[in-house]
Amino acid sequence: MKYYRYEEWQLKKHINDYFIIVTGPRWTGKSYFIREFMKRSNLNYIIIDAFKAWKEKKSWLERAIINDTKKSLRNRAPVGVITSFRNVEAENFDNFRSFLRALKDETYVIIDHADYLRYARGIDFREVAQEWIDKRDKVHFVFVAKGTPALLSYLGPQDPQSPLFMRYEKYVEVVELSPNETIKFLEDFLRLSKYMHSNFPDGFETYQDIGGLRGYLKKFVEVGCNEQKLRELLRNELKEEIRGKNTWRVLEVIARYTRIYGYADKKIIEKKVGKNFDNLRKSIEESLINNGLVMPASSNTYKTPKILAKFLPQK
Known part of the structure; x- marks a missing residue:
């Protein structure tokens, strides 16, 4: 895993632990990394996509997870919210x-986009995980973030009110590529893919627009x-998770002013959205x-990642 050496070193160091949290900025390739590492x-192992479960069943995440787990094991191939698995054997189960309990062998249960577990109704996944983490038996939990702040807030490993407080969690941080690594990453991806073409822009210009985000660097080439196609991809992805016109408008305003000035202050946000800032907070x-x-x-200013500042606002 050429472009995940640091992340691979971290995960190998903690692989025998029972409570692992994979963090990092959006679009750095956290899902890809954990999937390729396990393969x-x-x-x-089994990888469960909590965001897919949320899209499929909203608050009834457990139902989506169990239904698709049964189908995947029966078909011996991933179905729905199950994105990958190997040597998972379990019979006669109807909830998480x-x-x-039905797992027959030592297994890594990987929850991708695990921050979406916070929307689950009828089950607190943290309580279930805590039971098995404390046993230190056959189940290893790996929680992979979509939004890192949301995942850490939900799991609460430093929160005395959380079931997972002081459960000896280990962290694996997925980082952005540096400018020089980005150039090498793009060169390798172009060389090994079917996307060779002559109109590829300067690599450092691409870095300035996208940053070292492996996920969208690949999509840009594909x-x-x-730029317009990348903008459409980005907007469509965000519309799957953002609820409310005001929230969407706030994001557009912050992205636009980040591109122009490097940040947006609350007065600009209030003016452009037409709402009192306290109502938008x-x-x-x-x-x-x-x-x-x-x-x-700062206390009154906000900014977005480079890719949003560049590609989210419509021209």
Whole structure:
């Protein structure tokens, strides 16, 4: 895993632990990294996509997970919210607790986009995980973030009120590529793929627009370096997770002013959205900051990652 050496070193160091949290900025390739690492290992594992489960069943995440787990094991191939698995054997289960009890061998249960577990109704996944983490038996939990602040807030490993407080968690941080690594990554991806073409822009210019985000660096090449197509991909992805016109408008305003000035202050946000800032604060914190789409620049200013500043606002 050429472009995940640091991440691979971290995960190998903690692989025998029972409570692992994979963090990092949005679009750095956290899901890809954990999937490829497990495929190349000889470990038994199952990867569950909590965001897909949320899209499929909204608050009834457990139902989506169990239904698709049964189908996947029966078909011996991933179905729905199950994105990958190896050597998982379990029979006679009808909920998440009984699934874990039914596992016959040591297994890594990987929850991708695990921050979306917070929307689950009828089950607290943290309580279930805590039971098995404390046993230190056959189940290893790996929680992979979509939005890192949201995941850490939900799991609460430093929160005395959380079931997972002081459970000896280990962290694996997935980082952005540096400018020089980005150039090498793009060169290798172009060389090994079918996307060779002559209109590829300067690599450092691409870095300035996208940053070292492996996920969208790949997508940019795949759409022929067409900025409008990349903008459409990005907007469509975000519309799957952002709820409310005001939240969407706030994100657009912060992205536009980040591109122009490097940040947006609360007065600009109030003026452009037409709402009192106190009424917008909740959506900014819960929907944007927690999901890794906006970052505080100071007490009264906010900014977005490079890719949003460049490609989110319509021309």
